[in-house]
Amino acid sequence: MRDQTIVVLGGGIGGLLVANRLRHLLPRRHRVIVVERNDTHAFAASFLGLMVGQRTAAAISRPVATLLRPGIELVVGAASRIDPAGRVVEVGGRPLAFDYLVVAAGAELAFDTIPGLSAAHTFYTLEGADHLHQALRSFAGGKIAVVVASLPYKCPGAPPEGAMLIASFMRQRGLAENTEVHLFTPEPQPMPVAGPVLGEAVAQMLADRGVAYRPQHKLTAVDPGERRLAFEGRDPVPYDLLVVIPPHRGSSVLRDAGLANPGGWVDVEPQTLATRTPGVFAIGDATAIPIPGRWKPDVPLMLPKAGVFAHAHAEVVARNIAAEIGGARPSAAFCGDGFCMLEAGEDLAGFAYGDFFAKPAPEVHLRRMGRTWHLGKVLFERWWLAPFGVRREALRLGLTWGGKAMGIPVDL
């Protein structure tokens, strides 16, 4: 086979992993190119630590180039057009031809879709989490509303984690008595994709950590002047500090290219992450993957948008592209397994894990809260941000070994 060029669109969690894996698996004569609009990568799972002052913005950010294996070409710029049939991606007016394209463009945050929302705080961006930390430090007490604005959103665990960490931070500041933390969401229970038993367990975790859980609240508008929230079919709710998980939407470049469905997400074959266009794959948050079960009679469950899935997708796509280029039959398949550590504050975390492809509905379990899960998350962050070298390899071995000892198949 002639030399091949693989373009990876997006250098976030999935994009970095798929590019690094491909570089490891493919002979150097094949090119691996990452197109990423930001030259710095910030590790999103640590935005929560930044929000409560346990991290700094610099500590959880790295130049993208340092997170790529040698031999990968990095193009810093926004892809403005994709021609899947013509096999070209355009970046800054320059065409980049590809043989394979892996779309790992994630999700965009759409503050503009709900009136008044842009005045709110968020821990869903690096800058937002940094500003929110300043606001929490100077907050004198009152009602903090953490609001999931709409579905889908990335990381089903992050809103409960964020609310519990905010409550814990206010306890540390000695302001628990005159602070209320409320978590509003349109969903019927926490993490509905994981079923009623896990939802009940997370609801109990929230109650134990001083968070009032308010399900079935669909946000329609924010009045920042009056500090009031409007929810569909409900009386207005006052707040003193507003923290939102903003609406998410797929990248407009994918819609324009005809790769996205009407909802803005890319439909893929669930096991191989292949799109309808041969040689074009999509992974991570950019995808829409229906899974068994429904959370309303007319609404199918979707695979959550989470780094753990972007990671597993990247592994499958890299192995299959490398196999095909090497003349072998692609045989890797995404099995639907996933897990997440749920930070609860005071260095404690819960651990949810399960099979999201199980029939008739996902089977997800929650392990008892402990410091081990929190430590696992800290070590993962260290591994993720480490440059290629001895330290990164030692962290990889430690995490893999630790995971096996706890019965978790960690594949880094």
Ligand SMILES: Cc1cc2nc3c(=O)[nH]c(=O)nc-3n(C[C@H](O)[C@H](O)[C@H](O)COP(=O)(O)OP(=O)(O)OC[C@H]3O[C@@H](n4cnc5c(N)ncnc54)[C@H](O)[C@@H]3O)c2cc1C
């Ligand atoms: C606060 C928070 C906590 C989280 N905690 C966890 C957790 O504990 N566990 C977990 O599994 N997940 C967690 N997540 C979710 C996780 O971060 C995402 O699911 C994951 O990053 C998805 O990876 P991705 O590669 O699909 O997208 P991303 O990591 O978002 O990467 C997409 C990349 O594409 C780039 N891009 C987009 N469009 C273009 C374009 N046109 N041209 C060039 N570049 C482009 C973007 O700049 C971005 O770097 C958390 C998320 C948040 C916000």
